[in-house]
Structures are given as C-alpha cells and as structure tokens.
Amino acid sequence: MVGLNHFLVLSAVLFCLGLFGVITRKNAITVLMGLEMILNAASLNFVAISRYVTNAADGQVVSLFIIVLAASEAAIALAIVLNLYKNFYNVNIDEINTLKE
Amino acid sequence: MELFDLFFYIFAAIIVVAGAVTVLNKNLIYSAFALLILLSGVAVMFFLLGAEFLAMVQILIYVGGIMILVVFGIMLTGQIKSVPVRENFLYLLIASVVSGLLCGLLVTGITSRPAQFLTSVVESTSLRSLGNLLIGKYYLIFGILGVLLLVILIAAAGMARNNRE
Numbered sequence: 001m002v003g004l005n006h007f008l009v010l011s012a013v014l015f016c017l018g019l020f021g022v023i024t025r026k027n028a029i030t031v032l033m034g035l036e037m038i039l040n041a042a043s044l045n046f047v048a049i050s051r052y053v054t055n056a057a058d059g060q061v062v063s064l065f066i067i068v069l070a071a072s073e074a075a076i077a078l079a080i081v082l083n084l085y086k087n088f089y090n091v092n093i094d095e096i097n098t099l100k101e
Numbered sequence: 102m103e104l105f106d107l108f109f110y111i112f113a114a115i116i117v118v119a120g121a122v123t124v125l126n127k128n129l130i131y132s133a134f135a136l137l138i139l140l141s142g143v144a145v146m147f148f149l150l151g152a153e154f155l156a157m158v159q160i161l162i163y164v165g166g167i168m169i170l171v172v173f174g175i176m177l178t179g180q181i182k183s184v185p186v187r188e189n190f191l192y193l194l195i196a197s198v199v200s201g202l203l204c205g206l207l208v209t210g211i212t213s214r215p216a217q218f219l220t221s222v223v224e225s226t227s228l229r230s231l232g233n234l235l236i237g238k239y240y241l242i243f244g245i246l247g248v249l250l251l252v253i254l255i256a257a258a259g260m261a262r263n264n265r266e
Contacts (some may be wrong), residue, residue, distance in 0.1 A: 001106065002106045003216045004117075005212060009212070010117075011254035012211065014116065014139075014165050015203075016200040016207070019122075019199065020124055020200040021194075024124070024196045032171065033132065034124065036140075040140065041103070044146055047146075047150050047155060056127075056232045060152050061239055062155070064155065064235075067159065067162050070167065071247060072253040074167045074171065075254075076257055077256040078174040078258065082174070082261050083261070085178045085179075091178050097218065
C-alpha cells in the first residue's frame with residue numbers, strides 16, 4: 001500500500017539525482033536542468049505532505065508559487081546563457097571565469 | 102487501491118529512469134527529452150495526489166514553456182552532441198559521495214518513521230478552496246509574484262536582445 005513515505009522517498013531520490021547533475025555537468029543548460037529536477041522534488045514534497053498530513057490546499061498553493069519561480073528562473077537563466085554564448089562562444093561554466101571578455 | 106499502487110510504482114520507475122538519463126546522457130537533446138518525460142511523470146504524481154489543477158499547470162508551464170526554453174537554449178548555443186560530462190575523476194567522486202550519502206540519509210530517515218496512509222485515496226481538493234487560498238490567505242505573495250513575472254518578462258527580453266550594433 002502506497003503512503004506518504006513512498007512519495008517522500010521518490011522525491012528524495014529525485015533531489016539527489018538533480019544534485020548529482022548540478023555537480024557533475026559542465027554545460028550551463030544542463031546545470032539548469034538539474035535545478036529544475038531539484039525544484040520538482042521540493043514541490044512534490046509539498047503536495048504529498050499537504051495531502052497526507054493536513055489535507056488542506058496550502059501545499060498546492062506553495063507548489064504553484066514554486067512553478068512560477070521556476071519559470072522566471074529559467075527565463076532569466078537562458079537569457080544569461082545566450083549572452084554568455086555571444087561573448088565567450090561556449091557555455092562551459094568552467095571556462096567562464098571573468099565578468100568581461 | 103490496487104490500481105493506485107500500480108500506477109505509483111510504474112510512474113516512480115519512469116521518473117527515476119528519466120532522471121538518471123537526464124543526468125548521465127552525453128547528448129544534450131536526449132537529456133532534454135528525458136527531462137520532459139520526468140516532468141510529465143511528476144504531473145502524473147500530482148494527479149495521484151488529487152491535485153488535478155496543479156498537474157495541468159505543471160504540464161502547461163513546465164512541459165509547454167520551460168522545456169521549449171531549454172530546447173531553444175540548447176539549439177541556439179549549438180552544443181548538441183557529445184557534451185562532456187566532467188571528466189575529472191575527483192568531481193565524479195565528490196558528486197557520487199555527496200549525493201549518495203544524502204540519498205541514503207534521507208531514505209533511512211524517512212523510512213524509520215511510521216508510515217502514514219489514507220483511507221480514501223481518490224478524493225481531489227476542490228478548485229474553489231485553492232482559489233480562495235490564492236486570493237485570501239496568500240494574496241500578498243500572489244500579487245508580488247505577478248509583479249515579479251512582469252519584471253522578469255521585461256528583464257529577460259532586454260537581456261537576450263542583441264544590442265551590439
């Protein structure tokens with residue numbers, strides 16, 4: 001029987017996979033993908049706990065806010081990545097270590 | 102109840118496999134599409150938790166919006182094939198140790214406490230209560246996020262514009 005713990009374990013695994021991606025990847029866009037996975041794990045936790053513990057919609061509201069913040073973060077990050085590509089001709093976060101070219 | 106468990110296990114497996122492909126694959130396009138599958142799987146999890154509106158928002162915004170942005174970013178920066186994972190062994194070691202230890206710690210911590218179950222599983226929160234919370238209890242955050250989205254829209258458009266010439 002599936003309960004709260006199953007959802008929590010699933011989101012813990014998702015969080016750790018995202019963390020692994022953020023640490024190991026060189027490409028800035030893939031780091032962004034790892035961040036999206038981490039945010040998804042958090043919002044899955046919010047919804048699961050609000051369903052099983054309080055049975056109110058508060059967790060869903062916070063999850064909505066997380067989705068909005070993730071969308072704005074992705075938009076800004078991709079604008080930054082495009083600017084980096086314009087200036088440095090690659091998006092490797094190892095090689096981008098100056099504020100100007 | 103039986104069907105609920107079956108759906109949970111199938112989609113949990115899909116999410117974990119898609120997450121591993123996202124993190125480990127060298128081809129960025131495959132990585133992006135695995136992330137798409139993962140986000141859809143999380144939407145199914147929201148359905149299973151009785152949050153239909155949130156599942157729809159997840160599909161609309163994540164799968165329809167953010168993934169398009171990511172794929173655009175990949176194609177505009179032109180690094181599609183054989184993007185190296187960090188070949189430095191030290192980073193791989195650190196990443197494996199940190200995320201493996203954290204995962205083990207979290208899982209043992211979660212499973213050591215008593216399991217919590219619901220008697221009736223298929224019962225969705227009404228959209229009315231969600232809307233009441235949005236414009237009642239959380240109206241200030243709602244308004245601030247609206248302003249934030251406007252600022253982000255202008256800022257992203259201004260930053261991505263080519264203002265060289």
